[in-house]
Amino acid sequence: MVYLNGDFIAKDKASISVMDRGFLFGDGVYEVIPAYNGKIFRPTEHLDRLQKSLDSIQITNPYSHNKWINILNKLVNHSSSTNQSLYLQITRGTDTKRKHNFDALTPTIYVESNPLTSKTKQELSKGFSAISAQDIRWSRCDIKATSLLANVLYAQDAKKHNVEEVILYRDNQITEGATSNVFILKNNILYTHPTGANILSGITRDLVLESASACSIQIQESSFSLDNIFTSDELWISSSTREIMPITKLDNKPINQGKVGAIWGCVFEYYQRLKND
């Protein structure tokens, strides 16, 4: 069962017009929200970010927070999985003819929920690989937009290289991963690119910073280079569905001799507590 424009329907019945501006122009925004033990995790933070994305592309939010929560809860409760990943997409709506500019339309609203299996600490502790690439995306990566072709091509590159993520750099500074935020730890200081137009202000990113503080780690929101990664003590990526993942190999070169660091373990444990609050 999925939600489309006011109705809960079977997924294979969920269709949209070819004149939907999401289809024609990637003219929409989205959110991915985890639910643990049947409870939506950090709904306010995700719905606040959705509002920012909508504002940035001049779409009026069709629903109140409460209405969103009701829809999300109905999907969560309908599923038999205790942990789920909610996907929510809003496009500008169906146009009468294809033209780049827009008039006020009725937004298209699509929501689905899928089972979410988080990796265990043991699975994560073996470490993961990534590759680096130049950040060719647009300059408004703070908007969680559905114009995602660059991210699709990165994800395919990651698959081809059998790695977890592509870590991006712009002007020699690491921005973020293709579908994650990026952190390095050096001498008990955690570095991550500051929020702004070049990265998505991740909900999990904030929780990583909160968790790291709880582990007595100093936070420094400043950018760093690819070289800094190779001399770092730990490298992590974060996203709502992958949580906090230790990367121990980048471009086939080991980070911290290829071993998962101790601080990651502390941050991971704290994050698990936040999830189960």
Next chain:
Amino acid sequence: MVYLNGDFIAKDKASISVMDRGFLFGDGVYEVIPAYNGKIFRPTEHLDRLQKSLDSIQITNPYSHNKWINILNKLVNHSSSTNQSLYLQITRGTDTKRKHNFDALTPTIYVESNPLTSKTKQELSKGFSAISAQDIRWSRCDIKATSLLANVLYAQDAKKHNVEEVILYRDNQITEGATSNVFILKNNILYTHPTGANILSGITRDLVLESASACSIQIQESSFSLDNIFTSDELWISSSTREIMPITKLDNKPINQGKVGAIWGCVFEYYQRLKND
């Protein structure tokens, strides 16, 4: 009547799954091809460019040139308009679940044709206005992709300012317009940004260069700045549907004292001959 995945159907019956990667990710490419007097204009050039776009994002072209031409001709002949604008979109296809990376899927193919009314020389001779803006798009603007949110926002800005186009600069060099290529004429030399990753290699761009050569104008494919525009003799934009349009005001400041230049007239005339060949 439109074409969707093998069938000619009514436009209001043309629907796709929410799992279409065009809808979820802007994971597709497109072409806009004019037809004059019922004859498709430069079909080979457009289909060659389509092939390049498809290759760039790793979608196998589902049809041969001949098959494409047959579909396009059928739509052109079905319409009562002598001049038409064909729109052709291919997305990676419908996925079973939302994930950034992709497997081989059956592409979604959508084609429609709409009446095209070209502006007359008299209408064009009054000149048009544009505004300039920083180019925030991704770094693969040579791919005619449907991830077009940046272009949508520019088009809306143009509408808000009641101008024809937004002319973009990157690192202080003019790249192109949000939906056009850009040219300046100075001392009988025509300048336009060289092809490459930062601009779309326009079919009409090539025809403008051909037409300018026929008017004894020297061509220089090199980039120029915003300042160069204000000291230029003529400023034009080109696209398949707008052809060659003289811009006489940029950011509310006149170009060539706000008058359409003489060379534009020659190039316009030559282009009309190409259309009717």
